[in-house]
Amino acid sequence: MAGGQRGGGGGGATNGRDPTKRSRGELPLALARSPDAPTAVERFVTSVKPADYNAAWLLVGDRSSLFYIDLNDGDAPAVIELPPGTHVLENRPLGGASPKVDNMRRLLEPLGAVAEAELVPALRAVLANHDIPAGADAERAAGTTERPPEVAAACVHTQRYGTRSAAVVVIPPDPDARPRLWYTDGPGCLSPLQDASGLWPEPQPSAARPHQLR
Incomplete structure (x- = not known):
């Protein structure tokens, strides 16, 4: 799943499901509504509850920054700002x-x-x-x-x-x-x-x- 920002950024989520929870298709769209990645992350962590969704791991970035979001457990999404380089995210947490x-x-x-x-x-x-x-x-x-x-x-x-x-x-x-x-x-x-x-x-x-x- 992926979404694009008007200013040239985007967000995408990886998969795993429980049909009783909200669709994770909402998540890239929520991130894409912001003008840049830092603003998207700031809004996201204050408005999204991990318990409402199946586990998901997302990347959201723009021309100058990239963030990893872990929507697995806890009261709020966990966020890590990533350095420049090659980052590969599959259907599991980043870095494993x-x-x-x-x-x-x-x-x-x-x-x-x-x-x-x-x-x-x-x-x-x-x-x-x-x-x-x-x-x-x-x-x-x-x-x-x-x-x-x-x-x-x-x-x-x-x-x-x-x-x-x-x-x-x-x-x-x-x-x-x-x-x-x-x-x-x-x-x-x-x-x-x-x-x-x-x-x-x-x-x-x-x-x-x-x-x-x-």
Whole structure:
């Protein structure tokens, strides 16, 4: 689940469910209503109660900041501001041992040397990758997860569930430049990227903005 801010930020949540609780689809939308990530987090922690939702882990960021939100337990969401770098979030808390995260980092590492014109196709290839890391079988054998090993791939295909869509968002450093968004209407391995950048309105000139990104 993901949402985008008018000013060029966004939020997304990972999954796990109990049908009696409120939809976590509300969470990225709530974060996207703010003009920047710090404001979104400030509003979020004072208005959202973890007990109302199934466990969720979210990232919300803009051009200059990125935050991790843990909506698992407690009276209020737990928030950590993350440093610049590569951050991979799956359906578990950030920072724990994860064969999937390790595999995604391996796939993403070469992209640092990719030319800008080739970056979006290269990211799409990562999102369409079906490699299952060896550690996924070890996790299942050790009883630390009941998920099938295919879930550890970037693009998931199992009998019960799988990847429904993939997306690439590019946020230019210039605050007067509109973010770019591409998405697939189906699994990233089977569906072409579609350009949905026009969903963002034309940005206001910096001088006309009442609130600047921090």
